Amino acid sequence: MLAALAGLATGSVAAALLGTRQTPVVAIGSAFIDRVPPWLKDLAISLFGTHDKTALKAGILIVLLALSAVGGILAVLRYWAGAAVVIVLAGVAVLAAATRPDTGQTGFAPSFVAGVTALIILRLFATRLSGLARFPEDGVSRRGFLQLTAGVTLGTVAVGALGRVVGGRRTAVSDARDALRLPLPPTLDPPAGVQAVGAGPWATPNEDFYRIDTALSVPLIMPADWKLRLHGMVDREIELDFAALLKRKVVHKWVTLACVSNEVGGDLIGNALWSGVLLKDLLAEAGVSANADAIKSTSKDGFTAGTPLGALTDDREAMLAFAMNGQPLPVEHGFPVRIVVPGLYGYVSATKWLAEIEVTRFDQFEAYWTPRGWSALGPIKLSSRIDVPRSKASSGQVTVAGVAWDQHVGVSKVEVRVDGGAWQQAELATDASIDTWRQWHWSWDAPRGNHVLQVRAFDAKGNPQVESQAPPAPDGSTGLHSVDVKVG
Ligand SMILES: Nc1nc2c(c(=O)[nH]1)N[C@H]1C(S)=C(S)[C@@H](COP(=O)(O)O)O[C@H]1N2
Numbered sequence: 219m220l221a222a223l224a225g226l227a228t229g230s231v232a233a234a235l236l237g238t239r240q241t242p243v244v245a246i247g248s249a250f251i252d253r254v255p256p257w258l259k260d261l262a263i264s265l266f267g268t269h270d271k272t273a274l275k276a277g278i279l280i281v282l283l284a285l286s287a288v289g290g291i292l293a294v295l296r297y298w299a300g301a302a303v304v305i306v307l308a309g310v311a312v313l314a315a316a317t318r319p320d321t322g323q324t325g326f327a328p329s330f331v332a333g334v335t336a337l338i339i340l341r342l343f344a345t346r347l348s349g350l351a352r353f354p355e356d357g358v359s360r361r362g363f364l365q366l367t368a369g370v371t372l373g374t375v376a377v378g379a380l381g382r383v384v385g386g387r388r389t390a391v392s393d394a395r396d397a398l399r400l401p402l403p404p405t406l407d408p409p410a411g412v413q414a415v416g417a418g419p420w421a422t423p424n425e426d427f428y429r430i431d432t433a434l435s436v437p438l439i440m441p442a443d444w445k446l447r448l449h450g451m452v453d454r455e456i457e458l459d460f461a462a463l464l465k466r467k468v469v470h471k472w473v474t475l476a477c478v479s480n481e482v483g484g485d486l487i488g489n490a491l492w493s494g495v496l497l498k499d500l501l502a503e504a505g506v507s508a509n510a511d512a513i514k515s516t517s518k519d520g521f522t523a524g525t526p527l528g529a530l531t532d533d534r535e536a537m538l539a540f541a542m543n544g545q546p547l548p549v550e551h552g553f554p555v556r557i558v559v560p561g562l563y564g565y566v567s568a569t570k571w572l573a574e575i576e577v578t579r580f581d582q583f584e585a586y587w588t589p590r591g592w593s594a595l596g597p598i599k600l601s602s603r604i605d606v607p608r609s610k611a612s613s614g615q616v617t618v619a620g621v622a623w624d625q626h627v628g629v630s631k632v633e634v635r636v637d638g639g640a641w642q643q644a645e646l647a648t649d650a651s652i653d654t655w656r657q658w659h660w661s662w663d664a665p666r667g668n669h670v671l672q673v674r675a676f677d678a679k680g681n682p683q684v685e686s687q688a689p690p691a692p693d694g695s696t697g698l699h700s701v702d703v704k705v706g
């Protein structure tokens with residue numbers, strides 16, 4: 219029984235750290251709720267009222283402990299017989315979590331961790347207990363058993379408490395997030411024609427959106443506690459809470475966010491429909507000093523970004539975003555409010571878990587990444603990527619497709635070549651705006667053998683992409699994306 223409780227404790231910590239609510243008990247309970255006959259559900263509600271969920275959890279715990287006791291007795295006789303009980307119990311929880319519609323890929327992990335923990339602890343107890351069973355008078359075995367019992371009990375209480383602290387806050391914030399009602403975009407559908415044949419999704423789902431930040435544990439901010447202080451070289455300081463933010467004029471805009479660390483051909487880039495409030499309006503209201511040239515934005519966890527004022531006050535609709543693809547920002551993507559600036563890499567603009575904006579001058583401060591070897595200014599560079607094919611193809615007509623981007627400048631042309639031959643013009647999908655990536659495709663009559671595909675893009679003014687290879691540091695990679703394709 220102690221082994222089972224220890225498993226539940228590590229499982230709850232795993233759930234808290236992974237940001238899933240699927241602890242072993244919750245996983246089994248949810249699967250149970252989905253499957254019970256209606257009469258039993260009604261009976262439970264009439265018996266326990268609004269405490270029906272607590273009753274269910276208690277019931278699961280009692281059954282689990284009873285089965286664990288049986289497993290424990292078996293384990294003293296034969297470890298593997300007891301272990302089988304643990305494996306079946308943990309297996310049921312893993313399956314229950316994995317088959318839930320609302321869990322990500324990590325939902326099964328807490329139950330898995332719980333099972334492994336229980337197996338290890340059971341093994342320790344089984345060894346001590348079978349020794350004790352054979353030599354009942356042996357003081358050493360008895361002491362070893364008592365020490366183990368005390369150690370596991372203490373450890374379980376400590377780990378369980380940790381899980382409560384980490385998980386409780388996480389649950390409270392995600393519940394508050396679920397309960398939010400936000401001004402939402404009229405439609406989540408991408409504009410007509412932006413999707414190219416064969417290319418990946420033009421709109422990146424939140425679950426697939428790349429995540430980059432320095433946060434070892436994600437800042438957990440209740441919307442009711444969120445506050446933004448805008449100060450510095452302004453006529454009037456502004457303090458804004460979440461309710462006040464939502465009362466302002468809201469815009470919805472597709473913007474492709476990119477990370478400066480993206481290697482040529484990499485996937486640290488994503489396109490989403492952001493909803494928020496224009497920074498231009500807020501800055502105008504504050505009255506920015508003519509001498510200022512930057513804002514320093516600071517997150518709840520102390521990350522800072524330095525952004526040129528020009529990019530916030532021109533026509534590009536830089537915003538304080540509170541929604542991503544029609545949902546409140548996911549916690550990992552900056553809940554409840556972050557900055558989104560079209561055309562600039564994330565490290566100089568896209569502060570998540572936003573807490574403070576100071577209007578200032580670049581000669582007055584250094585943002586987080588500047589002393590670490592990255593450029594103070596970070597406009598996104600014209601780039602292109604081949605998404606299909608990535609390694610293999612069958613000979614004949616092969617669709618070569620991908621994306622090209624030059625946020626807030628625009629892409630006018632994409633070309634593809636095979637084995638260093640002549641550049642061929644690819645067909646461009648519709649441009650949603652100059653602030654989003656643009657998809658393209660090209661039909662290739664592919665002969666058998668090993669081939670190298672390459673892509674290059676041209677910006678709105680007709681300038682070609684930089685061909686010389688440069689690494690991401692200090693201000694973004696350059697070079698053409700090449701893919702080796704084996705055509706069979
Ligand atoms: N608070 C905070 N905000 C941050 C960062 C960070 O480390 N901390 N990283 C930035 C970087 S480098 C990028 S590329 C984007 C990534 O945003 P995403 O994780 O939502 O894709 O967030 C930016 N905002």
Ligand SMILES: [Mo]
Binds near residue numbers: 430476477479563
């Ligand atoms: Mo980044």
